[in-house]
Amino acid sequence: MRYADAGYNLEIDLATGNIEKVASNIKDTEDYLGGLGTNAKIIWERVPADAQAFSDDNILIFSAGLLCGTPAYGANRTIITSISPQTKLLAFSMTGGFFAPELKQAGYDKLILKGKSPNWVYIYINNDKVEIRDATHLLGKSTYETLEAIRDEIKDPRAQGLSIGLAGENRVFFASIETHRGSASRLGLGAVMGDKKVKAVVVRGTKDLSLAKPMEFMQECDKVLKYMLYRLENPIKGVPPILSLIGSPQEMLLHDEEWHTNNFAWGNARVRRKNFWNSEIERQWAETQERARKKLISCYNCPIRCAGIIELPGFPTYVMKCYSKITYTMAAMVDSLEFGLKIAAKAQHYGVDGFTTPQVMAFALELYENGILTDSDLEGMPKDSKEEQFFWLLDRIVRREGIGDILADGVYWAARRIGKGAEQFDRNTIKKHEQIPIKLGMLNPIYYIMWSTGEKANITQIEGQLPQAPFPSRELKEEFIKDWIQIPTGKEERFKNFILEWGEEGKNFPFWPSPDLIAELVEWQELMHYVDDSLGLCAGLSSFPLKPPYHIHNLPLFIQYATGIEYDEQKLWNTASRIRNLVRAINIRRGLRREDEKPPEDHWKKRFPEYEQKLLDEYYNYKGWDSRGIPKKETLERLGLGYVAEEFEECGVYNDKA
Numbered sequence: 296m297r298y299a300d301a302g303y304n305l306e307i308d309l310a311t312g313n314i315e316k317v318a319s320n321i322k323d324t325e326d327y328l329g330g331l332g333t334n335a336k337i338i339w340e341r342v343p344a345d346a347q348a349f350s351d352d353n354i355l356i357f358s359a360g361l362l363c364g365t366p367a368y369g370a371n372r373t374i375i376t377s378i379s380p381q382t383k384l385l386a387f388s389m390t391g392g393f394f395a396p397e398l399k400q401a402g403y404d405k406l407i408l409k410g411k412s413p414n415w416v417y418i419y420i421n422n423d424k425v426e427i428r429d430a431t432h433l434l435g436k437s438t439y440e441t442l443e444a445i446r447d448e449i450k451d452p453r454a455q456g457l458s459i460g461l462a463g464e465n466r467v468f469f470a471s472i473e474t475h476r477g478s479a480s481r482l483g484l485g486a487v488m489g490d491k492k493v494k495a496v497v498v499r500g501t502k503d504l505s506l507a508k509p510m511e512f513m514q515e516c517d518k519v520l521k522y523m524l525y526r527l528e529n530p531i532k533g534v535p536p537i538l539s540l541i542g543s544p545q546e547m548l549l550h551d552e553e554w555h556t557n558n559f560a561w562g563n564a565r566v567r568r569k570n571f572w573n574s575e576i577e578r579q580w581a582e583t584q585e586r587a588r589k590k591l592i593s594c595y596n597c598p599i600r601c602a603g604i605i606e607l608p609g610f611p612t613y614v615m616k617c618y619s620k621i622t623y624t625m626a627a628m629v630d631s632l633e634f635g636l637k638i639a640a641k642a643q644h645y646g647v648d649g650f651t652t653p654q655v656m657a658f659a660l661e662l663y664e665n666g667i668l669t670d671s672d673l674e675g676m677p678k679d680s681k682e683e684q685f686f687w688l689l690d691r692i693v694r695r696e697g698i699g700d701i702l703a704d705g706v707y708w709a710a711r712r713i714g715k716g717a718e719q720f721d722r723n724t725i726k727k728h729e730q731i732p733i734k735l736g737m738l739n740p741i742y743y744i745m746w747s748t749g750e751k752a753n754i755t756q757i758e759g760q761l762p763q764a765p766f767p768s769r770e771l772k773e774e775f776i777k778d779w780i781q782i783p784t785g786k787e788e789r790f791k792n793f794i795l796e797w798g799e800e801g802k803n804f805p806f807w808p809s810p811d812l813i814a815e816l817v818e819w820q821e822l823m824h825y826v827d828d829s830l831g832l833c834a835g836l837s838s839f840p841l842k843p844p845y846h847i848h849n850l851p852l853f854i855q856y857a858t859g860i861e862y863d864e865q866k867l868w869n870t871a872s873r874i875r876n877l878v879r880a881i882n883i884r885r886g887l888r889r890e891d892e893k894p895p896e897d898h899w900k901k902r903f904p905e906y907e908q909k910l911l912d913e914y915y916n917y918k919g920w921d922s923r924g925i926p927k928k929e930t931l932e933r934l935g936l937g938y939v940a941e942e943f944e945e946c947g948v949y950n951d952k953a
């Protein structure tokens with residue numbers, strides 16, 4: 296008997312219409328958990344190294360994490376995996392909401408889409424009954440309208456869905472896949488779904504899921520809930536308000552945006568407005584937010600309520616959370632939060648990424664200001680208002696109309712298509728993907744490694760656990776570390792000393808802390824994300840915030856009590872390392888090398904090229920990778936990835952013939 300996972304994947308060949316329910320191997324659950332871990336194994340085995348995002352042999356996997364569908368709080372992530380049209384590397388993006396638990400309850404851990412459909416379709420899964428249905432009548436509908444129309448059609452308001460909008464239909468490289476309570480927005484998976492001509496996937500499941508040790512599991516859940524409630528009442532002192540709580544940063548609840556608006560770059564990651572935030576702006580933004588936000592809501596089985604339902608007259612209703620609240624406002628360099636919330640409504644209904652899209656539009660306007668794009672390129676664009684220009688550009692991008700067709704490829708590719716020096720304005724991509732626009736003064740060596748080497752190319756899904764700056768006083772440092780139980784075993788003294796010493800004389804970035812401690816701190820942060828992405832846990836309750844409810848000590852118990860598979864801290868660490876290395880191996884096989892691992896030149900004002908290379912050497916060495924960033928044979932074998940090493944040898948990766 297299988298516990299916690301359904302034990303079956305649903306595989307659909309879109310070209311032939313063949314639908315199969317395929318049993319999965321329990322050994323893979325033990326070795327790779329679920330979600331991203333088992334997705335990566337499938338991609339490694341089935342997707343050729345030269346397959347592109349839009350080629351027939353690319354696949355698109357929608358996976359519930361291993362704990363989804365169990366009573367574990369916040370275990371609701373759908374992990375969507377494929378090849379990115381933008382980076383050409385592995386894309387893995389997550390969304391919260393209700394889809395993953397519903398998929399599990401329908402009896403499947405994953406939906407795997409192969410090939411391409413000749414006509415527009417949607418997939419309807421109702422427990423054992425699976426249909427590929429015509430979606431021609433849904434074309435042009437927004438992400439939200441699509442799901443509502445399908446729910447009406449199947450007469451089941453409780454069905455859970457994922458859909459694409461116009462952007463996905465038109466294969467915009469940064470198209471998202473949306474659900475009613477979240478988005479899988481990074482790395483263009485909506486474009487892959489559109490390329491396969493799948494407008495939506497809708498699921499209804501009413502089956503039970505078994506737990507190996509239900510009593511013990513529920514006791515752990517109770518402890519987590521108690522701690523979550525404690526953390527909500529006891530914010531961390533000495534950090535900005537949005538970093539003091541748990542969950543996705545509570546942007547829908549809080550009004551204080553000083554940290555983002557003063558520290559992040561505005562426009563096309565161009566300038567900081569260090570004195571932007573003041574009491575008058577705070578009053579205006581609070582008024583806008585309270586007026587627009589109708590209700591705070593949560594994902595499946597979570598009491599945290601990070602998201603808000605946003606309604607503004609003349610714009611469609613949508614759900615907002617996190618930093619996307621202000622990305623459009625900041626990119627357009629206007630002072631109005633209302634503008635940002637309004638354009639985000641359209642953007643989410645079109646189905647585009649709230650981090651990349653504003654930067655692409657700001658990039659276009661910067662090219663215009665510098666004479667690289669001209670009036671004839673932007674014919675019809677309003678002249679006087681940045682806000683109207685943004686709305687105009689958004690409409691062109693999602694339809695791939697005129698200049699929108701070029702911009703729809705994202706900053707990196709658009710700059711190269713436009714030429715005429717546009718490449719110089721590609722100032723905020725890593726691995727061809729737009730990053731959060733943080734441009735600070737002094738090199739941060741910990742973030743340097745994370746920005747450079749993260750496979751996801753998205754810092755919020757690599758970082759976590761550590762404050763962003765030293766605590767301002769010894770008292771606050773001591774208070775923070777006194778119950779810092781989340782640290783991995785054996786690292787307590789080193790990590791606590793890091794917090795205590797950070798900010799003292801001579802204990803500041805960039806030449807402090809030591810490179811080996813930097814590597815350890817990075818590894819802890821990134822590995823916890825690999826755990827979450829495989830278990831289907833919300834990062835906001837585990838890998839992202841300070842002092843989260845889930846951590847390396849209680850997660851092995853959740854796995855063990857859910858699945859019946861023996862797990863302890865060391866085994867979980869090894870599993871996360873295995874998944875991290877497999878994901879890297881997929882990218883290495885696709886050509887990723889050391890030269891791709893660099894933050895933009897102006898990412899920090901003060902850079903130290905030789906030292907940065909030393910840091911990279913140290914991190915690679917710590918990970919058991921060679922100087923080109925390729926996992927060594929002995930590293931792969933130690934992690935049970937001998938089959939990867941064999942293929943690396945066969946196809947000449949180690950000799951750099953590949």
Ligand code: SF4
Binds near residue numbers: 371543
């Ligand atoms: S913490 Fe927030 S984002 Fe995470 S599951 Fe709960 S409601 Fe959703």
